[in-house]
Amino acid sequence: MNKPLLAALATLAVTGFxxxxxxxxxxxxxxxxxxxxxxxxxxxxxxxxxxxxxxxDDDPALVMSNGHCLETGFxxxxxxxxxxxxxxxxxxxxASGTRVGTLRASKIAYATMTDTxxxxxxxxSTYAQIRGTYGISPLTLNDTHxxxxxxxxxxxxxxxxxxxxxxxxxxxxxxxxxxTWKDSVxxxxxxxxxGGTSGSPVVDNATGKVVAVNNTGNEDxxxxxxxxxxxxxxxxxxxVREGINYGQQTYQIPACFGLDSKLDLSRSGxxxxxx
Numbered sequence: 001m002n003k004p005l006l007a008a009l010a011t012l013a014v015t016g017f018x019x020x021x022x023x024x025x026x027x028x029x030x031x032x033x034x035x036x037x038x039x040x041x042x043x044x045x046x047x048x049x050x051x052x053x054x055x056x057d058d059d060p061a062l063v064m065s066n067g068h069c070l071e072t073g074f075x076x077x078x079x080x081x082x083x084x085x086x087x088x089x090x091x092x093x094x095a096s097g098t099r100v101g102t103l104r105a106s107k108i109a110y111a112t113m114t115d116t117x118x119x120x121x122x123x124x125s126t127y128a129q130i131r132g133t134y135g136i137s138p139l140t141l142n143d144t145h146x147x148x149x150x151x152x153x154x155x156x157x158x159x160x161x162x163x164x165x166x167x168x169x170x171x172x173x174x175x176x177x178x179x180t181w182k183d184s185v186x187x188x189x190x191x192x193x194x195g196g197t198s199g200s201p202v203v204d205n206a207t208g209k210v211v212a213v214n215n216t217g218n219e220d221x222x223x224x225x226x227x228x229x230x231x232x233x234x235x236x237x238x239x240v241r242e243g244i245n246y247g248q249q250t251y252q253i254p255a256c257f258g259l260d261s262k263l264d265l266s267r268s269g270x271x272x273x274x275x
Contacts, residue, residue: 045069065199217245
């Protein structure tokens with residue numbers, strides 16, 4: 001997982017990585033169009049204020065991060081957290097990455113590390129209240145599967161920096177320690193995400209919509225161990241890609257929420273794991 005910060009801080013101290021904006025590349029003009037507006041910083045991770053395609057202005061707003069970023073610790077394999085009270089706070093960022101306010105959760109609407117690695121907090125504020133107070137709109141979750149080759153940007157509210165690359169492909173299963181995730185997004189090598197980027201929205205540069213949530217990477221070539229996920233093909237073949245990072249797709253999420261941003265895991269088309 002991209003959560004541990006001590007290793008990331010050590011890397012920054014030695015290399016200066018993350019102190020300045022990423023080096024210019026041929027894709028830089030497109031990347032600059034993706035801003036920090038709507039992203040948030042957590043105490044140990046990144047996240048974003050997100051809306052569903054059918055969300056309305058007066059719906060309670062949602063913040064998305066990783067399941068492994070929960071304040072209660074990592075959910076066990078097979079565990080699903082639903083409607084758990086929470087008063088966690090999030091630092092809301094504007095387009096330039098400046099913290100402009102603090103948002104507060106009312107509950108953890110949904111969280112798991114089974115099949116995917118996601119947490120969704122319901123806030124005490126509506127989308128309209130956030131826009132009215134801070135002039136910031138939420139990011140929209142795309143409800144279709146992304147395509148290989150898509151130009152993407154991982155936007156970290158914790159580090160206030162971005163990582164630009166492309167969708168390299170998809171891992172049938174991604175196994176890390178006791179957890180297994182399905183159909184994970186594999187990034188091309190340019191997205192060298194680090195600790196603290198966990199929970200960052202992965203934005204499709206062309207549409208501005210969120211297609212995944214950043215969550216892990218193989219740090220030192222280990223095989224299917226913590227911080228060293230491996231890819232497992234449908235036939236059981238295991239592939240280790242040292243230095244490659246991954247995110248979990250989010251197109252499945254909208255089908256599991258109804259009116260007023262209310263979670264309903266029994267809705268038609270909802271495939272998120274159930275408690």
